[in-house]
Amino acid sequence: MKDFLTRLLDYYSISNNDYIKLTKELSYNDFEIAKKFKDIEECAIFLKQKIQNNTKILIYGDYDCDGFMATSIMYLTLESYGYKSGYYIPFREKDGYGITKERIDFFHNLGYKLIILVDNGISKIEEIDYLNSLGMECIIFDHHEQLDILPKAKFIIHPLVSNFSNINTSAGAVCFYFSTVFLNAIDPYLLALGSISVISDMMPLLDHNRTLVKHGLKAINENHYKQIFMLINNKTQIDESDIGFSIAPKINAIGRIVTDNSLFNGVKFFISHNDNEITKLGNFINNVNILKRELVSETFEKLSPVIENNCLIEIIDAKEGLTSLIANKYLQLYNVPTIVLVKNGDILKGSIRSKKGFNVFDFLTKNKELFINQGGHELAGGLTLLESNFEKLKSAFSEYSLCHPLINEEIKAIKINLSEINFENYQLIKSLSPFGENFKAPIFEIDNYNTKTFKFSKNGEHIITPLNFNSSLVYFSFDKEILTNNYVSLYGKMNDNLFNNRHMTQFEVISFKKN
Secondary structure, eight states: OOOHHHHHHHHHTOOHHHHHHHTOOOOGGGGGGGGGSTTHHHHHHHHHHHHHTTOOEEEEOOSSHHHHHHHHHHHHHHHHTTOOOEEEOOOTTTTOSSOOHHHHHHHHHTTOOEEEEESOOTTOHHHHHHHHHTTOEEEEEOOSOOOSSOOOOSEEEOTTTTTSOSSOOOHHHHHHHHHHHHHTSOOHHHHHHHHHHHHHTTOOOSHHHHHHHHHHHHHHHHHOOHHHHTTSSSOSSOOHHHIIIIIHHHHHHHHHHOOSGGGGHHHHHHHOOOHHHHHHHHHHHHHHHHHHHHHHHHHHHHOOOOOBTTBEEEEESSOGGGHHHHHHHHHHHHOSOEEEEEEETTEEEEEEEOOTTSOHHHHHHHTGGGOSEEEEOSSEEEEEEEGGGHHHHHHHHHHHHHHSOOOOOOOOOEEOOGGGOSHHHHHHHHTTOOOBTTBOOOOEEEEEEEGGGOOBOTTSSSEEEEEETTEEEEETTOOGGGGGOSEEEEEEEEEEEEETTEEEEEEEEEEEEEO
């Protein structure tokens, strides 16, 4: 058997030279690539001139984590230059996604002359034309899919449109890169917020995204920013999984369920310099997240979904912001493509979720005549339609689902033996982090494991089996079927649990196969 590192590199199809590049020492010189964005330096000069001319400027963001991060980064960038702009986060149910003519009128009447759109704008052709007709100007910082025609903004800074890279990134990252050019400096707090946005928007952790997240995690853990550590319980060090599974969902919760002006607390929290205010707003966000979990649980318990023709489509009585969470729960539970909608008058709005085999973007595009609005990626999307089109949608969804069944992918894993579950090998794994989209944490396989050796937690719900003094095998909330087999192949991840200054390397089982 090859040595552990060689098997690890083979798993990712990378060479020793690639490994050296992936694990090289970090340097702020890495961010010189910001100048690769077409027109970014000209945009910085233009914005500085507007500030010097006392132009009234508004930042218009979005109601998800990336939108909050992008808005906060842009606000703090201008503040560092001595200018306090206005900012606005749209209400999901009242405003919808992106700027509207109604909001343009509102801000025009307030005297704003320049609107900076962050995490939206690239598809708002008519709205930007209308904005221009009022004598206002606009800059767009976005990363969403562009249409055949681009809006007539003064500047568009976009990873693909601006020829920065063929690997997309988040709006927060785009705003961070702009800040480095505008301020001619790297602000580690803005870097931290940019890294959160990359992870929250599930951007591929490759190339520049990977570099930004590595830098961001370093900045977070060196500076212990209160805003970030308030959103995670009892941690002294934060990694990418903490952001993806704990911090980002809490920020997203604000836009999902808050319907009054406390929605703007999501920005206030990250731009505040007052310790007492940060504490108060952090408690608010944590409480909103608790409420979100309760609402999802209460809503889910009342539902009685019906699976037909290899798919699930349902209209539920809930907040619009919960549809994607309910759709995800259905997808994991029933393993079929899922659409969850809510009704508002004669309009239905909601989310679609799927797995490999059913392409959400393709389905929405092929049936775009059914929708007022639609958009998404391969496995997730959003849609708005007239209620009168529901039966047509249901029929199209059923037909596409039957023709495009979900694909159960074979688990790709590295075979190891029990003695290789140790802290030294965990450190080799960790050297390849951060892990995320398009660069997942490695899966390992232990063949022919004797289930008779399992040890259990006191309540019998978890398998917790010591392997030696410094390693163990754990299987939380285990599938009881595993005990009906004498020998199984175990699939899992290697983690480190630090307790009382002692490292315990764990093999955490995620699935098994009968032998």
